[in-house]
Amino acid sequence: MAFVAVAAKRSSLVRGLKRPSTPYLLLIPGLAWLLLFFIVPIFTLASTSTQTPASSNEIGAYVQTFRFANYIDAFSGAQEQFFRSILYALIATLLALGISYPLAYAIAFRSGKWKNLLLVLVIAPFFTSFLLRTIAWKQILGSEGPVVTVLRSLHILGPQAGLTASAFAVVTGMTYNFLPFMTLPLYASLERIDPRTLEAASDLYANGITTFRKVTFPLSLPGVVAGTLLTFIPAAGDYINSTLLGNPRTKMIGNVIESRFFQIVDYPTAAALSFMLMAAILILVTVYVRRAGTEELV
Amino acid sequence: MVDAAASTKGDLHLTNIVKEFGDFRAVDDLSLVIPEGSFFALLGPSGCGKTTTLRMIAGLEEPTSGKIAIGGTDITYAKPYARPVNTVFQNYALFPHLTIFENVAFGLRRRGVKDIKETVSKVLELVELEHLAQRKPSQLSGGQQQRIAVARAIVNRPALLLLDEPLGALDLKLRRQMQIELKWIQTEVGLTFVHVTHDQEEAMTMANTIAVMNEGRIEQMGSPVELYESPRTVFVANFLGQSNLVKGKIEGSNGNNIQVSVHGNRISVPSARNFAKDNAEKSVLIGIRPEKISIERPEDNSLGGGIITDISFVGVSTQFQIQMPWGQELSVFEQNDGGASHLQKGDTVSLSWKPAFTFALDGTADVDAGTTVNPEEI
Numbered sequence: 001m002a003f004v005a006v007a008a009k010r011s012s013l014v015r016g017l018k019r020p021s022t023p024y025l026l027l028i029p030g031l032a033w034l035l036l037f038f039i040v041p042i043f044t045l046a047s048t049s050t051q052t053p054a055s056s057n058e059i060g061a062y063v064q065t066f067r068f069a070n071y072i073d074a075f076s077g078a079q080e081q082f083f084r085s086i087l088y089a090l091i092a093t094l095l096a097l098g099i100s101y102p103l104a105y106a107i108a109f110r111s112g113k114w115k116n117l118l119l120v121l122v123i124a125p126f127f128t129s130f131l132l133r134t135i136a137w138k139q140i141l142g143s144e145g146p147v148v149t150v151l152r153s154l155h156i157l158g159p160q161a162g163l164t165a166s167a168f169a170v171v172t173g174m175t176y177n178f179l180p181f182m183t184l185p186l187y188a189s190l191e192r193i194d195p196r197t198l199e200a201a202s203d204l205y206a207n208g209i210t211t212f213r214k215v216t217f218p219l220s221l222p223g224v225v226a227g228t229l230l231t232f233i234p235a236a237g238d239y240i241n242s243t244l245l246g247n248p249r250t251k252m253i254g255n256v257i258e259s260r261f262f263q264i265v266d267y268p269t270a271a272a273l274s275f276m277l278m279a280a281i282l283i284l285v286t287v288y289v290r291r292a293g294t295e296e297l298v
Numbered sequence: 299m300v301d302a303a304a305s306t307k308g309d310l311h312l313t314n315i316v317k318e319f320g321d322f323r324a325v326d327d328l329s330l331v332i333p334e335g336s337f338f339a340l341l342g343p344s345g346c347g348k349t350t351t352l353r354m355i356a357g358l359e360e361p362t363s364g365k366i367a368i369g370g371t372d373i374t375y376a377k378p379y380a381r382p383v384n385t386v387f388q389n390y391a392l393f394p395h396l397t398i399f400e401n402v403a404f405g406l407r408r409r410g411v412k413d414i415k416e417t418v419s420k421v422l423e424l425v426e427l428e429h430l431a432q433r434k435p436s437q438l439s440g441g442q443q444q445r446i447a448v449a450r451a452i453v454n455r456p457a458l459l460l461l462d463e464p465l466g467a468l469d470l471k472l473r474r475q476m477q478i479e480l481k482w483i484q485t486e487v488g489l490t491f492v493h494v495t496h497d498q499e500e501a502m503t504m505a506n507t508i509a510v511m512n513e514g515r516i517e518q519m520g521s522p523v524e525l526y527e528s529p530r531t532v533f534v535a536n537f538l539g540q541s542n543l544v545k546g547k548i549e550g551s552n553g554n555n556i557q558v559s560v561h562g563n564r565i566s567v568p569s570a571r572n573f574a575k576d577n578a579e580k581s582v583l584i585g586i587r588p589e590k591i592s593i594e595r596p597e598d599n600s601l602g603g604g605i606i607t608d609i610s611f612v613g614v615s616t617q618f619q620i621q622m623p624w625g626q627e628l629s630v631f632e633q634n635d636g637g638a639s640h641l642q643k644g645d646t647v648s649l650s651w652k653p654a655f656t657f658a659l660d661g662t663a664d665v666d667a668g669t670t671v672n673p674e675e676i
Binding site: 194196197199200201202203204205206207210214215218219 | 356357358377378379380383384385387388389391392393394395404405408409450451454
């Protein structure tokens with residue numbers, strides 16, 4: 001008896017010495033990554049955002065002067081593109097939700113043995129480049145493409161009218177490109193729902209629509225939140241779709257940041273815009289998550 | 299469409315129900331009547347069609363053919379939400395996003411019932427969990443979730459309450475306690491309970507009437523005592539408790555008894571307990587429950603020359619395995635009242651019992667029917 005107690009004490013001592021260090025050791029690579037590629041750049045960006053051109057007037061040379069008015073200047077210069085980005089991202093997110101929900105629902109509940117194949121098909125576009133897929137939409141929506149041909153023959157579009165180089169094309173491209181980011185989290189949360197809870201709802205006098213409203217949808221909310229965030233956040237900062245499918249009047253904040261950084265070489269304005277975009281997204285997301293989390297679900 | 303709220307109460311009639319899944323016939327021409335207010339158990343091994351039958355009554359499956367009616371109203375093709383039937387699911391299937399109160403109120407809200415608060419409180423009081431009303435299901439123990447599942451169903455006062463292996467996930471001690479509680483709730487609320495289970499002890503403890511199912515059919519239906527004392531098929535004899543079944547040949551009858559020759563011994567069986575079908579060889583299986591057999595006391599029916607091969611002490615009784623001269627092993631349970639305590643392995647003994655306890659079954663049936671199934675399998 002005594003021997004067992006001693007042995008137990010000793011082994012707990014050994015474990016006590018060993019245990020705490022291992023998790024911290026395992027954390028090091030992740031923390032180092034975060035520090036190097038997130039924390040450091042954030043500070044660099046913050047510092048750049050309040051700089052002013054160096055007296056040498058050399059292109060791309062800036063000195064730190066803590067000029068916070070950079071933010072006001074940057075915002076007043078790109079206000080239009082800023083709100084357009086939020087609007088386009090919002091529309092694309094809602095469209096993606098509308099398309100993805102039935103798709104994810106069908107895969108989760110109705111696909112039977114086709115489930116895995118359908119999931120692969122959802123991810124399949126990732127095997128080709130993002131750029132190529134967006135350029136493909138130029139063809140699809142182009143004046144010789146199938147969509148325009150059909151719409152023209154139905155006299156919905158005039159003989160000269162087209163779909164490319166428009167806000168429509170940009171939002172369509174964004175919706176398409178971010179669809180898998182919406183579908184996969186939705187599928188994951190729908191798939192986790194125990195079909196017996198749905199049977200229980202129908203057993204308790206809820207018809208199909210009520211079962212969806214009161215049970216299926218509330219239980220899939222984590223997926224809806226995750227999916228909309230994964231779509232909205234990158235969509236708000238996107239500039240590829242606008243560049244390839246848009247026109248000068250569809251420029252988004254991403255386009256402005258890109259041209260400030262690489263063409264005008266105006267680092268402080270680009271940095272200030274990046275920070276403001278980040279802040280705007282953070283505020284919107286916080287409000288949204290709070291609201292989704294505390295919403296009365298009953 | 300049946301008005302669920304009106305709860306047209308009455309007997310449940312299943313008429314010639316067939317359910318096929320592809321080539322597999324899960325329920326095979328099943329007909330039965332469950333009287334209003336009874337506690338009815340569908341008992342059988344896994345895959346016998348009992349759960350499918352329950353799901354058809356709930357409306358979660360549609361029968362391939364046949365008719366389901368409650369108190370004269372045909373509900374065969376009514377949607378689940380349009381039936382006066384509620385189910386306690388095997389894993390409870392509580393709504394994880396709703397509080398206990400809202401779980402219980404779910405059916406009432408869908409039907410637009412007034413005084414929800416009072417009705418829900420009353421039923422939570424009945425299951426003694428009113429203090430947990432604002433918790434979420436995941437914060438409750440298995441036994442508590444089980445009681446909420448019952449509360450959520452009975453609060454609607456259905457004409458019929460279906461219980462699909464409701465105690466399967468609980469440990470043995472809790473299961474026994476819940477059996478008694480469920481039975482008490484049933485008498486308290488006076489609803490018809492249809493209970494599906496593979497646990498013969500559970501069925502016998504709780505139900506007034508048991509239907510033993512096998513391969514999509516009802517083997518036998520009756521009270522627990524009736525099924526245990528007078529099983530009519532080999533399956534029932536083996537599935538409900540244990541039976542010793544020995545092959546014999548009918549030699550004749552005198553008045554109230556038939557005479558059976560069993561490996562040279564003459565055994566009497568009351569004619570009323572002869573459930574064997576006539577056949578050319580006049581072969582029968584004579585059956586006797588292990589606790590009816592006495593090793594010491596002489597009785598009218600007797601088989602001699604058995605050798606004790608195993609003795610196990612189980613508290614209230616001692617179980618003996620006895621090898622008969624023809625090689626078959628029979629079981630005997632002796633009360634631990636001092637009578638058989640001197641017996642040892644290897645002793646040669648005679649097995650005796652009163653003819654009235656004997657039953658006779660179809661001699662062409664498989665002796666092992668109902669024994670090879672694993673009762674723990676769901």
